[in-house]
Amino acid sequence: MKKPTRKSLSDFRTAHDPHAAIARLEAELRKAQEQSADAAAIKEAVGTAGAHLDVLKVPEWAAVPPVKASAPGVPTLFLSDLHWGEVVRPTQINGVNRYNLTIARTRLRRTVETAIHLLRIVDRDLNYPGIVVPLGGDMISGNIHDELQATNEVNTMPTVLDLFEHLAAAIRLLADTFGHVFLPCVSGNHGRDTRKVWAKDRNHTSFDWLLYQFLAKHFMDDKRVAFFIPDGSDAYYRVYNHRFLLTHGDQFRAGDSIIGPIGPLLRGNQKKTARNQAIGQDYDTLICGHWHQYIQLQRLIVNSSLKGYDEYAYQGNFAFEPPSQALWINHPTNGITFRMPVFCEQQAASAKAEWVSVRAES
Numbered sequence: 001m002k003k004p005t006r007k008s009l010s011d012f013r014t015a016h017d018p019h020a021a022i023a024r025l026e027a028e029l030r031k032a033q034e035q036s037a038d039a040a041a042i043k044e045a046v047g048t049a050g051a052h053l054d055v056l057k058v059p060e061w062a063a064v065p066p067v068k069a070s071a072p073g074v075p076t077l078f079l080s081d082l083h084w085g086e087v088v089r090p091t092q093i094n095g096v097n098r099y100n101l102t103i104a105r106t107r108l109r110r111t112v113e114t115a116i117h118l119l120r121i122v123d124r125d126l127n128y129p130g131i132v133v134p135l136g137g138d139m140i141s142g143n144i145h146d147e148l149q150a151t152n153e154v155n156t157m158p159t160v161l162d163l164f165e166h167l168a169a170a171i172r173l174l175a176d177t178f179g180h181v182f183l184p185c186v187s188g189n190h191g192r193d194t195r196k197v198w199a200k201d202r203n204h205t206s207f208d209w210l211l212y213q214f215l216a217k218h219f220m221d222d223k224r225v226a227f228f229i230p231d232g233s234d235a236y237y238r239v240y241n242h243r244f245l246l247t248h249g250d251q252f253r254a255g256d257s258i259i260g261p262i263g264p265l266l267r268g269n270q271k272k273t274a275r276n277q278a279i280g281q282d283y284d285t286l287i288c289g290h291w292h293q294y295i296q297l298q299r300l301i302v303n304s305s306l307k308g309y310d311e312y313a314y315q316g317n318f319a320f321e322p323p324s325q326a327l328w329i330n331h332p333t334n335g336i337t338f339r340m341p342v343f344c345e346q347q348a349a350s351a352k353a354e355w356v357s358v359r360a361e362s
Contacts, residue, residue: 078327079134080136082163084159097308101153106345182228212227303325
């Protein structure tokens with residue numbers, strides 16, 4: 001049995017010496033400043049250092065209710081869990097889905113075009129002051145597991161560049177259609193370059209965050225487009241008087257095959273509600289991704305994914321769900337009104353059925 005190490009009197013003095021404690025704290029402060037300086041250096045290199053993207057500036061069009069009473073409100077198209085670069089092979093999941101870069105590009109374009117089509121059904125003339133587009137993380141597949149390193153279509157850097165090009169085109173189309181776009185952004189767990197997700201510097205170790213910085217720089221001279229990229233894991237913002245808390249959702253754990261994610265999601269929402277009430281940042285609705293299931297509740301909106309059903313879901317016997325993204329409209333006085341999933345690809349036609357049928361008496 002190993003004997004405990006005896007501490008000398010000098011060790012005791014060092015541990016209780018205020019000068020030694022100050023020196024230790026100064027060293028920790030320098031380390032923290034170096035980490036912060038790394039993030040600042042990245043922003044400087046990208047060109048977003050002076051934009052203060054981590055400070056919330058809600059655009060006036062999303063904060064001030066319209067004068068016209070018949071205006072439908074502000075729509076939100078929630079984009080998350082794109083898993084860009086991942087490959088899903090249909091032969092391994094009984095043929096119910098497939099995914100690669102070509103399919104991802106097609107699905108993203110269809111998602112944006114379908115969202116515009118649905119919003120035109122609500123208001124033929126698209127009388128919306130702009131559109132909110134939260135980016136909820138897991139934008140790329142990443143190399144966080146050995147199986148992803150082995151099966152991703154391309155590596156991380158080319159994936160980020162390819163996604164940047166197509167997201168920029170999607171944002172530009174939305175700006176051209178609705179006049180303004182506001183994008184609150186949080187990082188996911190798949191885009192990290194660390195073995196585990198860090199609590200400290202979570203965003204600064206994520207390619208999601210880097211992608212958002214690239215996009216913000218790209219649209220810096222376009223006054224129609226505004227970004228909010230906080231340094232923490234949550235983005236707190238509002239549309240009119242409705243307060244949202246955007247998070248990725250990987251903080252919520254557990255669940256089972258019967259109730260699925262609803263248990264951890266409701267528990268997690270309750271914990272966040274209590275935390276935010278204690279610091280005077282109450283919110284009305286939590287929105288998150290991560291779980292790849294479309295859920296719309298009064299105080300909780302959970303996004304599905306662009307990737308859709310995969311080998312992990314199939315092996316875990318999870319319920320099948322087609323790839324979709326969440327869309328809703330915030331009315332200035334009624335809060336969230338229209339809620340609708342945007343299916344990311346053409347759905348198979350259902351078997352023809354009569355509108356109504358009556359069983360004949362025998």
